[in-house]
Amino acid sequence: MPSRPLIVASIMCKKLAENLDRLVLNVRFGKGAFMKTRDKAQWLGEAMLRVGEGTGTQISYLLTAMEEPLGRTVGNALELAEAIDVLHGQGPPDVVNLVLDLATKVANVRRTQLQKWLQDGSAWKKFISLVEAQDGSASVLEEIAAIYKxxxxxxxxxxxxxxxxxxxxxxxxxxxxxxxxxxxxxxxxxxxxxxxxxxxxxxxxxxxxxxxxxxxxxxxxxxxxxxxxxxxxxxxxxxxxx
Known part of the structure; x- marks a missing residue:
């Protein structure tokens, strides 16, 4: 039988090791998720919330149904290419809406401002700055679908x-x-x-x-x-x- 405490510990130890001041979690349920029911997903979200409170980290969570795949792709490079589309102000509406829902929970700005940053390229530029700070290549990201074909x-x-x-x-x-x-x-x-x-x-x-x-x-x-x-x-x- 899966151990719920071990599931919570496995998730939260990795998140809290990043020395965060706030964290939003996307807790999924349904056919495509580990937690098959909304009640079980809510239990997981509340358990992780309590762990965060115990460490002084501001945590919130969002429940997401996974009866169908999120977006229009499943697969490593395919999903990455789709995520890059979102950062360019494009991408499937359900992915864009989830990104905005999650960002709204941790950002100190309105949803309309977050939408603007996706549309005007600001979100992509910020992401590229994070990649380059870790010696990554922006050009590889732009061509990810062609590289991994x-x-x-x-x-x-x-x-x-x-x-x-x-x-x-x-x-x-x-x-x-x-x-x-x-x-x-x-x-x-x-x-x-x-x-x-x-x-x-x-x-x-x-x-x-x-x-x-x-x-x-x-x-x-x-x-x-x-x-x-x-x-x-x-x-x-x-x-x-x-």
Whole structure:
């Protein structure tokens, strides 16, 4: 059985080691999260809140449902490229809104100012200054999707017209893991290029034979392994179902 105290300790020891004065936590729940229910996620958030109070750190948390993936990508470099889009004032609306929700909890400025910093490039410039302070390369970040590009891509298409009623985050996350995006053994090498992109979102309408997602794979064998899983991840209902 998972030990809740150990989960709290594992998360908070890493956060508090950064010598923070304030911290906001995104506590997820649902199919794509470790905590499957909102109640369990809230317990985790409150437990971490108490630990923070005990150390004098100002902590808050936000509960986020993960029945479908956040944004339109799953995978290391793919998600990083999407995050860079957000810092350039673009990116999927659900990711942008979550970033603003989290930032509002720790910033001393209004949400409208935070939005402006995303749109006018200020947030990106600040991020680049942090990267360069640690001897990182801004040019590499700008080209991350091209640098880490899987050799095989495959579109999974709809078999009917309708509306997306489910996009199973657990199945999609599992597929990314099987493609090589996570470790099965402690000494496994993570493939930064693989994953899933261009995901349709719950509530969006699709036509017959329209792409629902794009798979990025290293080998044909890996692709064939995840296709059955991904073909059942998206559920299409009638337009009136949502």
């Amino acid at each position: 899987a050799p095989i891509t495959h579109e999974i298409r709809s078999d009917r017209a309708g509306k997306i009623t489910a996009m199973d985050a657990e199945k999609i996350g599992r597929a990314s893991f099987l493609l090589g995006g996570g470790r099965q053994q402690v000494d496994d090498k993570i493939d930064l290029a693989v994953g899933i992109s261009d995901l349709k979102k719950i509530g969006e309408s699709v036509q017959g034979d329209e792409p629902l997602m794009r798979v990025h794979a290293r080998t044909n064998d890996a692709l064939e392994q995840v296709l059955p899983l991904l073909r059942t991840a998206a559920v299409i209902g009638d337009e009136r179902d949502l």
